[in-house]
Amino acid sequence: MNLYAIRAIYLFEMHRTWRTIMQSIISPVISTSLYFVVFGSAIGGRIPEINGVSYGAFIVPGLVMLSLLTQSISNASFGIYFPKFTGTIYELLSAPVSYFEIVIAYVGAAASKSIILGVIILATAALFVPMRIDHPFVMVLFLVLTAVTFSLFGFIIGIWADGFEKLQLVPLMIVTPLTFLGGSFYSIDMLPPFWRTVTLFNPVVYLISGFRWSFYGVSDVHIGTSLGMTAVFLVVCILIVRWMFKTGYRLKS
Amino acid sequence: MSSAISVSNLYKTYGSGFEALKNINLDIHHGEIFALLGPNGAGKTTLISTICGIVNPTSGTILADGHDILKDYRAARTKIGLVPQELTTDAFETVWNTVSFSRGLFGKPSNPAHIEKILKELTLWDKKDNKIITLSGGMKRRVMIAKALSHEPEILFLDEPTAGVDVELRRDMWNVVRALRESGVTIILTTHYIEEAEQMADRIGVISKGEIILIEEKNELMRSLGKKQLRLQLQEEHKTIPAALAKYGLELTPSGCELIYSYDAHEDKTGIAALLKDLDKAGVGFNDIQTKQSSLEEIFVNLVRERK
Numbered sequence: 332m333n334l335y336a337i338r339a340i341y342l343f344e345m346h347r348t349w350r351t352i353m354q355s356i357i358s359p360v361i362s363t364s365l366y367f368v369v370f371g372s373a374i375g376g377r378i379p380e381i382n383g384v385s386y387g388a389f390i391v392p393g394l395v396m397l398s399l400l401t402q403s404i405s406n407a408s409f410g411i412y413f414p415k416f417t418g419t420i421y422e423l424l425s426a427p428v429s430y431f432e433i434v435i436a437y438v439g440a441a442a443s444k445s446i447i448l449g450v451i452i453l454a455t456a457a458l459f460v461p462m463r464i465d466h467p468f469v470m471v472l473f474l475v476l477t478a479v480t481f482s483l484f485g486f487i488i489g490i491w492a493d494g495f496e497k498l499q500l501v502p503l504m505i506v507t508p509l510t511f512l513g514g515s516f517y518s519i520d521m522l523p524p525f526w527r528t529v530t531l532f533n534p535v536v537y538l539i540s541g542f543r544w545s546f547y548g549v550s551d552v553h554i555g556t557s558l559g560m561t562a563v564f565l566v567v568c569i570l571i572v573r574w575m576f577k578t579g580y581r582l583k584s
Numbered sequence: 585m586s587s588a589i590s591v592s593n594l595y596k597t598y599g600s601g602f603e604a605l606k607n608i609n610l611d612i613h614h615g616e617i618f619a620l621l622g623p624n625g626a627g628k629t630t631l632i633s634t635i636c637g638i639v640n641p642t643s644g645t646i647l648a649d650g651h652d653i654l655k656d657y658r659a660a661r662t663k664i665g666l667v668p669q670e671l672t673t674d675a676f677e678t679v680w681n682t683v684s685f686s687r688g689l690f691g692k693p694s695n696p697a698h699i700e701k702i703l704k705e706l707t708l709w710d711k712k713d714n715k716i717i718t719l720s721g722g723m724k725r726r727v728m729i730a731k732a733l734s735h736e737p738e739i740l741f742l743d744e745p746t747a748g749v750d751v752e753l754r755r756d757m758w759n760v761v762r763a764l765r766e767s768g769v770t771i772i773l774t775t776h777y778i779e780e781a782e783q784m785a786d787r788i789g790v791i792s793k794g795e796i797i798l799i800e801e802k803n804e805l806m807r808s809l810g811k812k813q814l815r816l817q818l819q820e821e822h823k824t825i826p827a828a829l830a831k832y833g834l835e836l837t838p839s840g841c842e843l844i845y846s847y848d849a850h851e852d853k854t855g856i857a858a859l860l861k862d863l864d865k866a867g868v869g870f871n872d873i874q875t876k877q878s879s880l881e882e883i884f885v886n887l888v889r890e891r892k
């Protein structure tokens with residue numbers, strides 16, 4: 332195991348975060364806070380409680396998930412895409428590191444950033460809306476599992492993308508709509524039966540539902556199902572990354 | 585003892601069907617400076633990239649200090665440092681950080697003293713806290729060399745190290761290369777500048793259209809280059825060379841207007857004076873005299889042309 336390499340890449344990536352702190356931490360915190368202000372404090376008071384939870388508090392887990400997903404993907408995809416774009420990837424490819432170590436370092440750094448961000452957003456939310464966390468261990472587990480899984484997903488996008496447009500495509504066109512429609516702002520029980528069934532094909536539903544359960548003990552789907560689905564997505568991502576490195580897909584000719 | 589680099593039966597065909605390398609067999613000795621010459625698109629960079637693990641070989645084996653670069657990539661790559669042709673660096677990092685990063689990436693514990701030594705040797709020390717984006721092209725090239733040297737490699741690849749580099753940097757760079765060789769590092773470089781290969785290399789290899797067409801000791805090559813030609817423009821056309829001049833081994837051009845005398849410029853007696861006397865005696869008049877030395881460049885161009 333080349334621990335020095337893992338450390339070097341990890342610190343390099345974290346250093347990049349601090350260098351771009353406006354973009355990587357402050358701007359997502361501000362944009363998410365706007366939701367708390369608008370839906371939590373301003374409009375939230377006029378919306379009835381959902382499953383015994385005030386609307387402002389109800390949307391917190393979903394909004395944290397939204398930031399966690401988009402930021403994990405963008406951190407990790409940019410982290411690996413940029414060296415490909417500038418050409419500095421030659422060094423990574425010629426270094427005595429295994430693909431496993433590369434993934435650990437890049438995904439570890441991207442997930443760390445998202446977790447830090449998630450915690451900051453939660454702390455910010457507590458300023459605007461009253462909230463509680465019933466199952467802190469499950470909450471942390473979901474936070475970490477989601478950050479790692481979606482950083483891995485972002486890493487895959489970063490390798491796959493051959494232009495900045497593709498890099499933005501998946502987060503904007505797929506992940507954001509799935510998160511908005513995945514029950515960030517409503518319980519899927521509020522949907523007509525047909526749309527509820529359709530929604531169950533949206534993987535983000537399971538993340539938000541499970542995460543919300545860890546806060547208030549209420550969920551759209553069973554917590555076990557949520558964890559299971561997240562684990563399945565994690566395994567699928569691991570298999571794809573493995574295949575990419577084995578074949579040198581878009582990395583080596 | 586195994587070779588520093590040993591390439592056998594290496595082929596590389598790109599996805600497009602382009603055969604970049606055809607049956608490459610090459611042994612680089614420990615501690616030598618090996619210059620790989622070849623025109624653009626000959627396969628120099630592909631060969632280096634394949635050895636360093638950036639391009640997958642189609643078939644064949646490559647050993648770095650006895651370690652297979654695919655099966656035993658960790659041991660093999662730890663020994664290798666690469667300075668690629670393109671100036672690709674992390675624009676927003678500082679010189680110190682990027683060089684330290686490279687050392688870690690290659691599995692070495694941090695060693696500020698070593699990094700300091702490299703940066704000083706490459707006259708980068710003043711710039712250690714500068715962001716790379718603020719540096720000139722020549723300085724960036726030095727940063728890339730510093731990165732490649734950060735993990736104390738035993739084998740160093742320099743792909744066109746002096747392309748687009750000013751005279752001062754070239755001189756600095758060759759001083760560094762010489763010092764590295766003194767310390768036992770094996771160096772493989774590609775270049776367009778033939779005089780550079782002449783000055784620096786122990787052995788020279790020529791690659792053209794994906795094939796190695798010549799590998800020769802530089803001194804051996806220079807000896808054959810030591811031959812000079814004296815060309816005499818004759819006043820009259822001659823059908824044959826006069827018998828009195830037979831001992832000089834002269835050559836008469838097909839037009840009969842020019843005589844060519846080959847001699848070794850390194851010898852004490854080139855025989856030119858005697859030849860001119862004898863020409864006078866034999867009554868062969870001439871209008872003009874020319875001497876000419878074939879350069880490595882010419883040999884190289886001829887070699888490449890023969891292959892076409």
